[in-house]
Structure formats: C-alpha cells, structure tokens
Amino acid sequence: MTTTPAATFIGVRHHSPACARLVADTVAALRPAYVLVEGPADMNHRLGELLLGHELPIAVYTGYRDSRRRHGSWAPLCDHSPEWTALTAGHAAGAQLRFIDLPAWHPALAEVRNRYADAEARHAEVTERLCRAFAVDNVDALWDHLFEIEPADGLAERLAAYFDLVRGDAEPGADDAAREAYMAQWVRAAVADAGGRPVVVVTGGFHRPALVRLAERGERTWPELPEPPGDAVVGSYLVPYSFRRLDAFDGYQSGMPSPGYYQRLWESGPEEAARALTEAVALRLRARNQQVSTADLIAARATADGLALMRGHRHPARVDVLDGLASALVGEALEVPLPWATRGRLRAGTHPAIVEMIAALSGDRTGRLHPSTPLPPLVHAVAGQLRHHGLDGSAEVRLDLGEETGRERSRLLHRLRVLTVPGLARESGPHPEGPPALVEQWTLTDTDDRLPALIEAAGYGVDPQEAAAAALAERITAADPDGLAGLLFDAALCGVGELTGRVLDDLSRAVGAAADLGSLGRTLTVVLAMWRHGDLFRTSRSTTLGAVIAAAVRRALWLAEGARGGAAPADSGRIGAMVAVRDALIHAAAPLGLDTRAALGAADRIAACSAAPPDLRGASFGLGWSLRGAAADPARAVRGAFTPASAGDWLAGLFALAREEVLHTDGMLELLDELLAAMTDHGFLVALPALRQAFGYFPPRERHLIATRLLRRRTGSGRDLMRLDAAPELVAAGMALDERVDAALRREGLIS
Structure with a gap:
C-alpha cells in the first residue's frame, strides 16, 4: 500500500483473502470520499446491480461483436475478491464507487479473456527467483508463504515490496500502458474532486507502481468513456459464476487455485481452513467408495503439521495439507508431478485420488443472481x-x-x-x-x-x-470445406434461411480452392444429400446447392487426376470422394447439367495412369464400370492390377465404386479366387491388410453370398467360411511362421 497526498494505492492479487481483508480494513479506517476499483468503467452507471444482494461468485460478462471480431470476457467476483470488498466496504462507508479501467470490449483488452488474470505471470523470471529463494515450488505456494498464512501486521508493506519487485523497471506493453494512463486520469480527477478527503485505489499489484507515478501529474478532469465502433454490438450483464470456473486447475489463470479452500480461509482463518480441507477430501473420497480410515486422516494431519513446522508456517498452508493427504492416501508411484507443484490444468495420468483432492479444494459453489437483476x-x-x-x-x-x-x-x-x-x-x-x-x-x-x-x-x-444465425456466421471465416458443409447442415436444422446464402457463397469459393480430395468428398456427400433429400429443410433441388455440387464434382476429378503416389496405401477419404462423384453423376447429372462424358474421360485416364495411387486407379476403373453398366475386359484390368504390394488397395477402390458389378459379373469372383490362391504365402501376407479393407466394402449379406458361390470351387459350408474362431492377426502370424519353417527346410535341403 502506497499513500500520496489524499490517495492510498493498494496493489492486490485478485481473489486473495489477505488482500481482501487489507482492502476492507483500509476503507473502514479511512472512510474515503472515493473508492476506485480496477473494473470496466462502462459499468459505473450500473453499480447498483452489483449490490442487489447476489449469492457470489458472480461475474460481469461483456460480449462484443463487429464485422471484424467477436470477443467475450469476464470480470469475476467472489466473497474474497479484493475488488468486491472494496465495493461493499466503500458502500458501507458512504464513499463514491467507481470502476476505472477501460471497457472490456476496448482493443487494449482484446487478448484478455478474463480481466483478473494475473499480470505478473508475464514476469515469471522474478517470481521464479523468489520461489528458489524461499524454497517453494511455484508462485501459488510462494504467495501463501508470504501473505495468506502470515499475520496481517506489515501486510501492506510486504505487498508493496513484492509488486515493486515484480514490476521492476520493465516498460509495459502498449495495451497495459493505455489501461494505466486511463486509470491514472480517474485517480487524478477523484483526488481533485475529493476536497482533501482520502481516495482509495484498488488495482492489480502489477499496475500499482505505474499508477503511483502517473497520478502525480497530468490532467485532472474526469476521463471520457470510450465509445465502441458504430457497427459493433456490445452488451454487459451480470452472470452467475462458479468456483469451478474460478479454479486455476480448470484453466482460469486467476493465480488463486482451489477457491473452495480460500473461501474457507476468508471465512475462518488458516487453521480452520486446513482442518476443513482435510475433512472435505475425506468426505469426497468416501462418497466415491474410496476407503479413508481415521488412521489415514490422523497420518495426513500429522504430516501436514510437520511440514508446516519445517517450512516455517504458523499454521499448515494449502500445500502442507495437500502434501500430507497425498502422503497418507496415495501408496503407489505417481506418473505425473503433483498438480500443486506446477500450474495450469490437471495433466493426463493424474492419480484418481489426487483428482478428487483437487476437486474437493475447488468446491462446488455456484453463484445466484438476485431476482431483480436485469437480464438480456x-x-x-x-x-x-x-x-x-x-x-x-x-x-x-x-x-x-x-x-x-x-x-x-x-x-x-x-x-x-x-x-x-x-x-x-x-x-x-x-x-x-x-x-x-x-x-x-x-x-x-x-x-x-x-x-x-x-x-x-x-x-x-x-x-x-x-x-444462432450470428453464431454460425462467425464460424464461417476459419472453416474448411468440411466445416462449411457442417455449418450448412446446422443452418438447415436451425431453419436459418438468411444464413444459408452466405454459407453457400463461402462454400462455393472453398470448393473451388480445395486442395484435399478427402475433405472435398465429404463436403460433396453432405451437399448432395441435402440437394436430394432436403424436403425437411427446404433445400431439395436448390439451385445454389446444385452449383456447389457441380463445382465439387469438377474439382474432385481435377484433384484425383493430379494425384500421384504409385505405392500409396488405400485412403478411405479419397475413395469416398470418388463415391460422391459417382453418386452426383447418377442422381444429379441431368438436372444440373453435369458433364458425364468428361467425367468418364478423366476416370479412364486415372485408371490407366501407373503413377496414380492404386486405390484411385481402382476407384476410377469402378467409376467407369458403374456409370457405363459395363467395362471393357474387366478380367484383364483385374489381372493387370494384381500384384501383392497394391492388389488390395486397387480392389478397395474398385469394390467401393463397383461392388455390385463385380458381384454379378460372370467369372469375376472365380478370377479373384484364382489370383488369390496363386499368391505366395509371403505375397498374401503383404497384401492381407489391404485385402481385408477391400472386402470390407461388401456388407455381411454379400460376403455370405461370395462364400456360398466359392463353394463351387471348394468343399465345406459357406457359413463356415464366414465364421473364423481365431483372430485374423493370429492366422496371419501362423502363416508367417509356416513360411519361416518352409524357408528353413528348403535352406537345409529337406524339401524342394
């Protein structure tokens, strides 16, 4: 805390009980004319809403939207927030209350999702040095050690020294400089208007050193409230908040994890908070059928007391209690560090008991707005x-x-x-x-x-x-063709007709520039389905949808013809794109004027191109076969594609596009059986994964039909051929073993 003529500056850490007490005590002692608080100045005319009698935590939510950006931010408040105690204590003392920071929509806060995220996180080097000096793991443990569990005597001086060190001589960024200049003008104007009575200024500790300096000189008139751009939509409302959303372990960078613990610390002090923390963890674990004995709790408390004594704490701090609980309740090795030894969200692999401990500390409190609170x-x-x-x-x-x-x-x-x-x-x-x-x-x-x-x-x-229309429109800008197709379907489900035109325009542009064949194929599948079956959504036979379909067919064939990679494995995405092209040509060629002859020409060129991926060659051959109803010498094409390295990939494309043609062409299944039987064991093992993928395009009924027809060449039951007790991986491993045994026998001259 720093005092200049008629102004007392209190730098705080947001949601700190120690800082909240200091603010309340200072305001009660000084009974100032003004209490100035870091908060959105555009809420000043609505401060009465904050004091209606809500159940905390709550937050001031501000939404901003214009043609260039949308931004949402929160200014959360709980019982132990210094900003809240400044407002309530100031109101009780008869002071004029003012928020003095720029509005949340202002460009200076464009990157800020939460107004009360700790600024000193940008100065980690200083806090890391302090952590090493005091032998603590992180800034949270450091803060508790220095302020929360220490006596209140000298707290203001310790806070001032801490924030002066954190701020150092570093120049603020342009955004912080703009905010501090604006807040300083409020301070100067309030001091001038107070007539010699005290003014209390409560801001984040990072800003306090700059405000002390800036408040000494400059204009002393009340600052003007910035106005948003003319095309912007801005709204600020109070919203219920929750301890879970306040918790740093849930991703909120407030600097104060475990809000449930700090609420108890605020209400009852460190000794009672430590006891209640242990009880809360035990009750939560027992509610989840985890055994926590009385002996475990005694051991946890004894360990926490010992750690507190060793670390120089008058009462067990939060990390002392957590370390004691972890020692007593977790008997096995941990895969990840204890979460209170680091910062941020819980890591994957955190021990379940540790997860429940963190949840117990977080608390389940949810705020509730007063019934008279205005709502949008x-x-x-x-x-x-x-x-x-x-x-x-x-x-x-x-x-x-x-x-x-x-x-x-x-x-x-x-x-x-x-x-x-x-x-x-x-x-x-x-x-x-x-x-x-x-x-x-x-x-x-x-x-x-x-x-x-x-x-x-x-x-x-x-x-x-x-x-809903605005929310969907916002997602268009960064969406790929996959995303745009989903947005189109969502728009139809929502009945947002005025949005559909914009989505279709952007979708048409994205289709014309698409570079990924699989993504384009998925888009074509969705749009074609809506064009064919869109009676529910009033999109059936839509002219604009038809234009997207035509553009997607042309682009898909162009991308397929340019694809290269003779050894590339079968890709279900690009095979699906060829299926979508076939379906579009079958169902929409006449109404949309699609050039089927040009499509068949492209398919023939791809099928004959040895440099094209085998799955695309097979799919293109199948495309021509399915559209023409016949294929020129399909047996020759199948024989030409049947090499172990690529046979399955080529067949995957063929079966996806011309499954029924293969099934009902005389001699085709027998040819495939002949070619498979002629493969060496090694060649079959090489081809097996792709062959399994290829035959997966036949539904179970057709696979049973294949098995039945092949009985003409073999003995046994078709149903037996469809049922294999052993796993395919085991069969493949057995065949590989047989081949190694045969190779060893040949090497020793025991077989020919």
Missing part, C-alpha cells in the same frame, strides 16, 4: 419459447419431423445447440451423411449452467434465431 432479451425469449413448446424442464423428447409442430420444436433446440447452451443432448435424428430421418430424440436436462450460457450468448442476438 435472449434469456427471456428462450424461456418463453421453451415454455410455449413444452420443452422447459427435464424430459425425454421425441420429435416427429414430418409435422410442422415437430419441426418448429426441433429448430428451437438446434438453435440453442449451436449456441452451446447446456442441458440439450440430441440422441438421434437427421445426419449429414446418413439416410433421411423423420424422428429426432432429445434428452433435456434443467441445469444451473443454462442461465450464464444464455447471458453470454446474448451478444449474438435478442432471439434464438438471430443469435
């Missing part, structure tokens, strides 16, 4: 529409898409789905690459997470259709 129009619109359609509450819902009522209910649920509103699980229904479906099944769950999600989604629009 989207929240009211969604609540009304869900109620109107009988979709509020928790239920299993079956929707008949053949009826208009069912389609209306489905469109509403899909609009909420694309807005990522929780509690809506679609179990079945129409799928982009699946057959037409007239029934949807949903599981609806009423959840407390829905309100904050709707408030945050309100930046997209005032009703579900407008918001």
Whole structure:
C-alpha cells in the first residue's frame, strides 16, 4: 500500500483473502470520499446491480461483436475478491464507487479473456527467483508463504515490496500502458474532486507502481468513456459464476487455485481452513467408495503439521495439507508431478485420488443472481419459447419431423445447440451423411449452467434465431470445406434461411480452392444429400446447392487426376470422394447439367495412369464400370492390377465404386479366387491388410453370398467360411511362421 497526498494505492492479487481483508480494513479506517476499483468503467452507471444482494461468485460478462471480431470476457467476483470488498466496504462507508479501467470490449483488452488474470505471470523470471529463494515450488505456494498464512501486521508493506519487485523497471506493453494512463486520469480527477478527503485505489499489484507515478501529474478532469465502433454490438450483464470456473486447475489463470479452500480461509482463518480441507477430501473420497480410515486422516494431519513446522508456517498452508493427504492416501508411484507443484490444468495420468483432492479444494459453489437483476432479451425469449413448446424442464423428447409442430420444436433446440447452451443432448435424428430421418430424440436436462450460457450468448442476438444465425456466421471465416458443409447442415436444422446464402457463397469459393480430395468428398456427400433429400429443410433441388455440387464434382476429378503416389496405401477419404462423384453423376447429372462424358474421360485416364495411387486407379476403373453398366475386359484390368504390394488397395477402390458389378459379373469372383490362391504365402501376407479393407466394402449379406458361390470351387459350408474362431492377426502370424519353417527346410535341403 502506497499513500500520496489524499490517495492510498493498494496493489492486490485478485481473489486473495489477505488482500481482501487489507482492502476492507483500509476503507473502514479511512472512510474515503472515493473508492476506485480496477473494473470496466462502462459499468459505473450500473453499480447498483452489483449490490442487489447476489449469492457470489458472480461475474460481469461483456460480449462484443463487429464485422471484424467477436470477443467475450469476464470480470469475476467472489466473497474474497479484493475488488468486491472494496465495493461493499466503500458502500458501507458512504464513499463514491467507481470502476476505472477501460471497457472490456476496448482493443487494449482484446487478448484478455478474463480481466483478473494475473499480470505478473508475464514476469515469471522474478517470481521464479523468489520461489528458489524461499524454497517453494511455484508462485501459488510462494504467495501463501508470504501473505495468506502470515499475520496481517506489515501486510501492506510486504505487498508493496513484492509488486515493486515484480514490476521492476520493465516498460509495459502498449495495451497495459493505455489501461494505466486511463486509470491514472480517474485517480487524478477523484483526488481533485475529493476536497482533501482520502481516495482509495484498488488495482492489480502489477499496475500499482505505474499508477503511483502517473497520478502525480497530468490532467485532472474526469476521463471520457470510450465509445465502441458504430457497427459493433456490445452488451454487459451480470452472470452467475462458479468456483469451478474460478479454479486455476480448470484453466482460469486467476493465480488463486482451489477457491473452495480460500473461501474457507476468508471465512475462518488458516487453521480452520486446513482442518476443513482435510475433512472435505475425506468426505469426497468416501462418497466415491474410496476407503479413508481415521488412521489415514490422523497420518495426513500429522504430516501436514510437520511440514508446516519445517517450512516455517504458523499454521499448515494449502500445500502442507495437500502434501500430507497425498502422503497418507496415495501408496503407489505417481506418473505425473503433483498438480500443486506446477500450474495450469490437471495433466493426463493424474492419480484418481489426487483428482478428487483437487476437486474437493475447488468446491462446488455456484453463484445466484438476485431476482431483480436485469437480464438480456435472449434469456427471456428462450424461456418463453421453451415454455410455449413444452420443452422447459427435464424430459425425454421425441420429435416427429414430418409435422410442422415437430419441426418448429426441433429448430428451437438446434438453435440453442449451436449456441452451446447446456442441458440439450440430441440422441438421434437427421445426419449429414446418413439416410433421411423423420424422428429426432432429445434428452433435456434443467441445469444451473443454462442461465450464464444464455447471458453470454446474448451478444449474438435478442432471439434464438438471430443469435444462432450470428453464431454460425462467425464460424464461417476459419472453416474448411468440411466445416462449411457442417455449418450448412446446422443452418438447415436451425431453419436459418438468411444464413444459408452466405454459407453457400463461402462454400462455393472453398470448393473451388480445395486442395484435399478427402475433405472435398465429404463436403460433396453432405451437399448432395441435402440437394436430394432436403424436403425437411427446404433445400431439395436448390439451385445454389446444385452449383456447389457441380463445382465439387469438377474439382474432385481435377484433384484425383493430379494425384500421384504409385505405392500409396488405400485412403478411405479419397475413395469416398470418388463415391460422391459417382453418386452426383447418377442422381444429379441431368438436372444440373453435369458433364458425364468428361467425367468418364478423366476416370479412364486415372485408371490407366501407373503413377496414380492404386486405390484411385481402382476407384476410377469402378467409376467407369458403374456409370457405363459395363467395362471393357474387366478380367484383364483385374489381372493387370494384381500384384501383392497394391492388389488390395486397387480392389478397395474398385469394390467401393463397383461392388455390385463385380458381384454379378460372370467369372469375376472365380478370377479373384484364382489370383488369390496363386499368391505366395509371403505375397498374401503383404497384401492381407489391404485385402481385408477391400472386402470390407461388401456388407455381411454379400460376403455370405461370395462364400456360398466359392463353394463351387471348394468343399465345406459357406457359413463356415464366414465364421473364423481365431483372430485374423493370429492366422496371419501362423502363416508367417509356416513360411519361416518352409524357408528353413528348403535352406537345409529337406524339401524342394
């Protein structure tokens, strides 16, 4: 804490109980004219909303959207946030309250998802030196050691020294400089207006040294509130928050992990917090049927007390208790470091008991807004529409898409789905690459997470259709053809007709520039299905969809003809692209004017090109066979492709495109059986993986038919040929062993 004439600066760590107490005590002692708090200045005229009597944690959420970017950010507050105690203590003391930072939508905060993320994280070198000096693992343990469990005497001086060291002589970046200049003008104006009465300034400790310096000189008029660009949509609302979202172990870089522990520390002090922490872990593990005995708890507490004494703590700190619990409850070696020894999200492989310990420390508290809190129009619109359609509450819902009522209910649920509103699980229904479906099944769950999600989604629009359209439009920019096809299907499911035109324009451009044949094929499959079976979504025989199909067919054939890689293995993506081209030519050639003759010419060239990948050569041969209804000397083509290294890959392409033609052409199965039987054991083993992939294109019924027909050449039951008790890998290994034995016998002259 630093005092200049009439201004007292308190640098804090956000969500720190020690800092929160210091702020509350300072405000109560000074009874200042103004309490200035780091927070979005555009909320100043709505500070009364913050003081309605909410159950914390809550947050100020700001959504911003213009033609260039969309940004969402949060300023969370809990009972032990210094910013919250500054507001409540200042209000109780009769002070004027002001947020003094730039609005959350401002370009200076464009990269900030959370206003109260620790700035000193950018100065890790200093904190790392301090960690080494005090023999602690990270900045969280360092903070507890220096401030949270130490007596309050001298806290302000220790904090000032710490943040001065962290800030150092480094020049701030342009964004921080802009924020600090703006906050300093608020300080100067408040001091000038206070008439000699105190002014208390509460900001992140990183900013305090600069504000002390900047407050000494400069303009002393109230700063103007920045205005967003004219085409921007900006909205700020209070949202319920949760301890889980506050927790650094869940990805929030607040600098204070385990908010449940710090809440108890705020309420009861370090000794009671340590005891409650041990109890919370024990109860959570026991609730999950993990044995935690009284002896285990005694051992954990004894270890924590011993570690605290060794580390110079008056009471066990958070890491002391956690280390004690880990020592008592985890008996085996750990694959990853203890999470409180590092920072950030829990790592994969963390011991299950450790995961539960972290969850117990996090706490399950969720905030609740006062009933009088203003909410954005989207929240009211969604609540009304869900109620109107009988979709509020928790239920299993079956929707008949053949009826208009069912389609209306489905469109509403899909609009909420694309807005990522929780509690809506679609179990079945129409799928982009699946057959037409007239029934949807949903599981609806009423959840407390829905309100904050709707408030945050309100930046997209005032009703579900407008918001869903804006959310889908936002995703277009970075989407590849796969993503654009999915967006098109989502737009149709949502009934967002005005969006579809923009998606189709972007999809047409993406198709014309596509470089990946597999991705393009998946897009063509989706668009063709919507063109053929789009009665539900009013996309059937769409002219614009037809233009996308025509462009995709031309591009796919161009990419296929340019593909090279004679030894490349079969790729289901590019084979699927050729299937999509075939289907488009079969079902849409006449209505869309597709050039089937040109497509057949390209297929013939690919099939004859030895440099092309074998799966594409086989697929192209199959494309010509299936479209013409006949093939010129297919037996010769099959014999020419039948080499161990590529036979299976070539057949995979052929079977995918002309499975029925192969099955019903006289002598073709017998030819394949002859060629397979003529292969050496080694050659068969080489070809086996690709052959299995190739014959996988036949459904079980047709595989049974193949087996039955081959009985004419062999003995036994067709059903027996379809059933193999041994795993294919075991059969292949046995054949390899047989071949090695034969080779050894030949080498020794025992067989010819």
